[in-house]
Amino acid sequence: MSPSIETILQQLRQFRDERDWAQFHNAKDLALALSIEAAELNEQFLWKTAESANPTRVREELADVLLYAVQLADKYGWSIEELMHEKIACNAEKYPVSKAKGTATKYDEL
Amino acid sequence: MSPSIETILQQLRQFRDERDWAQFHNAKDLALALSIEAAELNEQFLWKTAESANPTRVREELADVLLYAVQLADKYGWSIEELMHEKIACNAEKYPVSKAKGTATKYDEL
Amino acid sequence: MSPSIETILQQLRQFRDERDWAQFHNAKDLALALSIEAAELNEQFLWKTAESANPTRVREELADVLLYAVQLADKYGWSIEELMHEKIACNAEKYPVSKAKGTATKYDEL
Amino acid sequence: MSPSIETILQQLRQFRDERDWAQFHNAKDLALALSIEAAELNEQFLWKTAESANPTRVREELADVLLYAVQLADKYGWSIEELMHEKIACNAEKYPVSKAKGTATKYDEL
Numbered sequence: 001m002s003p004s005i006e007t008i009l010q011q012l013r014q015f016r017d018e019r020d021w022a023q024f025h026n027a028k029d030l031a032l033a034l035s036i037e038a039a040e041l042n043e044q045f046l047w048k049t050a051e052s053a054n055p056t057r058v059r060e061e062l063a064d065v066l067l068y069a070v071q072l073a074d075k076y077g078w079s080i081e082e083l084m085h086e087k088i089a090c091n092a093e094k095y096p097v098s099k100a101k102g103t104a105t106k107y108d109e110l
Numbered sequence: 111m112s113p114s115i116e117t118i119l120q121q122l123r124q125f126r127d128e129r130d131w132a133q134f135h136n137a138k139d140l141a142l143a144l145s146i147e148a149a150e151l152n153e154q155f156l157w158k159t160a161e162s163a164n165p166t167r168v169r170e171e172l173a174d175v176l177l178y179a180v181q182l183a184d185k186y187g188w189s190i191e192e193l194m195h196e197k198i199a200c201n202a203e204k205y206p207v208s209k210a211k212g213t214a215t216k217y218d219e220l
Numbered sequence: 221m222s223p224s225i226e227t228i229l230q231q232l233r234q235f236r237d238e239r240d241w242a243q244f245h246n247a248k249d250l251a252l253a254l255s256i257e258a259a260e261l262n263e264q265f266l267w268k269t270a271e272s273a274n275p276t277r278v279r280e281e282l283a284d285v286l287l288y289a290v291q292l293a294d295k296y297g298w299s300i301e302e303l304m305h306e307k308i309a310c311n312a313e314k315y316p317v318s319k320a321k322g323t324a325t326k327y328d329e330l
Numbered sequence: 331m332s333p334s335i336e337t338i339l340q341q342l343r344q345f346r347d348e349r350d351w352a353q354f355h356n357a358k359d360l361a362l363a364l365s366i367e368a369a370e371l372n373e374q375f376l377w378k379t380a381e382s383a384n385p386t387r388v389r390e391e392l393a394d395v396l397l398y399a400v401q402l403a404d405k406y407g408w409s410i411e412e413l414m415h416e417k418i419a420c421n422a423e424k425y426p427v428s429k430a431k432g433t434a435t436k437y438d439e440l
Contacts, residue, residue, distance in 0.1 A: 039259030149369030
């Protein structure tokens with residue numbers, strides 16, 4: 001069975017504190033770290049089709065993105081489930097089915 | 111009470127299918143979308159200290175990053191809890207406490 | 221004396237063609253490669269102040285960003301000097317001195 | 331006729347100083363700004379093939395990337411022509427024709 005997000009958070013806090021890394025983890029650098037991991041994720045697809053990327057590498061890089069996302073949310077005291085839930089509702093307003101169906105156009109050009 | 115990740119996934123799949131967006135959601139473009147949202151998250155901290163960023167905006171952009179991360183994991187049929195759990199163990203090996211304590215040096219230069 | 225941008229372009233085209241890499245260099249992947257190099261540039265500043273980054277590493281990563289930027293411009297047949305010159309004029313309109321002086325606020329919130 | 335890189339630099343310094351923006355332009359935030367513009371460039375290709383991106387928008391976003399790259403180089407007192415020239419020679423060593431021909435494999439896996 002998978003561990004819960006709460007268990008993962010506890011592991012991450014322990015990991016950070018054992019290494020005395022809280023001193024580096026301000027929100028600006030956590031966000032920067034996240035975007036660097038996002039680029040490493042994208043590197044798995046560079047010069048390739050989606051299908052020819054190596055799933056093992058994609059999985060590792062996606063995990064790193066998620067670990068920083070969870071730590072950034074924790075820095076602000078947010079639940080990732082709540083903030084995702086909230087944003088889905090917000091995106092539903094920005095992209096009404098009647099306008100957005102079948103098109104990849106951005107909301108401000110719909 | 112917060113919804114579970116599984117509930118959020120179901121909402122995301124419904125959101126996508128109502129808009130007929132599965133056609134755009136190949137893994138390469140999902141990863142690209144994630145990194146674009148990561149940049150919008152970073153924009154909240156641009157020319158600023160970590161403390162002077164607007165938390166409401168940070169929250170929205172972090173949510174968008176997470177929503178694409180969850181959808182990319184779903185594309186491969188992965189549980190985000192499992193892949194994070196696995197990566198924490200892997201990072202613990204890359205960054206042993208004895209070497210990494212108190213330093214932000216990257217693992218390949220430790 | 222520094223080589224001209226035109227000389228650099230000729231070197232880049234020769235470099236690409238000797239390796240038979242034109243097949244990979246579509247505009248979408250060139251832009252993606254550029255953003256991956258931009259992340260590697262940012263990694264030099266991660267968990268650090270601007271002053272404590274290693275200038276030699278910054279220089280190398282900035283060079284990689286520039287090399288992809290120049291190749292992407294060349295893909296479209298654009299002169300980088302012209303497109304920069306044009307954009308400075310455009311930015312001067314978006315950020316009039318009277319409104320933008322001393323503030324880092326984005327143009328759409330000025 | 332296109333202006334020279336030197337002329338563009340003078341325009342950029344004047345643009346910055348008229349707005350009193352030098353206070354924001356530390357190397358870390360300039361690099362961050364560059365990567366945010368790189369993401370806006372990539373957004374032009376999101377959910378699309380390379381060919382279906384809008385060249386006018388690509389041109390504008392690429393210009394913004396270049397303007398920050400030039401300003402970051404200027405911050406360190408570097409000539410962009412020199413650093414590109416130097417890096418082409420360095421990349422030629424990392425990617426020898428005999429190994430790299432016709433393959434997009436990264437140098438550390440060649």
